Amino acid sequence: MPTTDALLGRGLLSQARKAIADALGLDATAGLDHPDFAKRGASFVTLTIDGELRGCIGSLNAHRALGDDVRSNAVSAALSDPRFAPLSAAEFGKVQVEVSLLTEPEFMEFRDEADALAQLVPGRDGVIFFNGCQKSTFLPQVWEQLPEPHMFMAALKQKARLPVDFWGPGVMLARYQVRKWKEGDFKE
Numbered sequence: 001m002p003t004t005d006a007l008l009g010r011g012l013l014s015q016a017r018k019a020i021a022d023a024l025g026l027d028a029t030a031g032l033d034h035p036d037f038a039k040r041g042a043s044f045v046t047l048t049i050d051g052e053l054r055g056c057i058g059s060l061n062a063h064r065a066l067g068d069d070v071r072s073n074a075v076s077a078a079l080s081d082p083r084f085a086p087l088s089a090a091e092f093g094k095v096q097v098e099v100s101l102l103t104e105p106e107f108m109e110f111r112d113e114a115d116a117l118a119q120l121v122p123g124r125d126g127v128i129f130f131n132g133c134q135k136s137t138f139l140p141q142v143w144e145q146l147p148e149p150h151m152f153m154a155a156l157k158q159k160a161r162l163p164v165d166f167w168g169p170g171v172m173l174a175r176y177q178v179r180k181w182k183e184g185d186f187k188e
Helices: 005-023 064-080 113-119 140-145 149-159
Strands: 042-049 052-058 097-103 124-133 134-138 173-177 178-182
Touching: 005 064, 005 097, 005 178, 042 064, 042 113, 052 064, 052 140, 097 124, 113 149, 134 140, 140 149, 140 178
Parallel strands: none
Antiparallel strands: 042 052, 042 097, 097 178, 124 134, 124 173
């Protein structure tokens, strides 16, 4: 018997895939339902093809029902990620969907960049970088490509369009964790 967590994950993945199929005008199996879909939740939907990123869009704060959040982010990841051309119907069968459910971000207190880096837990913490109106985030999964905290932070600054060595009094950081599910994680 699948656990409640597994049922939630399967449901989120099926909702994401169904939303993308509908947006592309394709037939797809109806998405599974789960009672938690009506609760507020923040999610990211990540799409890959052959292990390469194909789209990733999400919400950092729970501002709508989780089911709506996942469906909206899935369509945006497929069709509106500015780093990629919209997903085509031909690519749909090759794309792998991953859904991350975020905890509420918590602001960090630190003296300087070294102190902030020492507080981060690679592989566990997702990070939001703020400097005035500049903002960027990396999910905890990004630690797999950038395992050193200094490299992780440098890339996060670049994503915010700042130099890798930038640090200033206006820098704020928040961290969060995720529960994540990827298609193929479940044995039938």
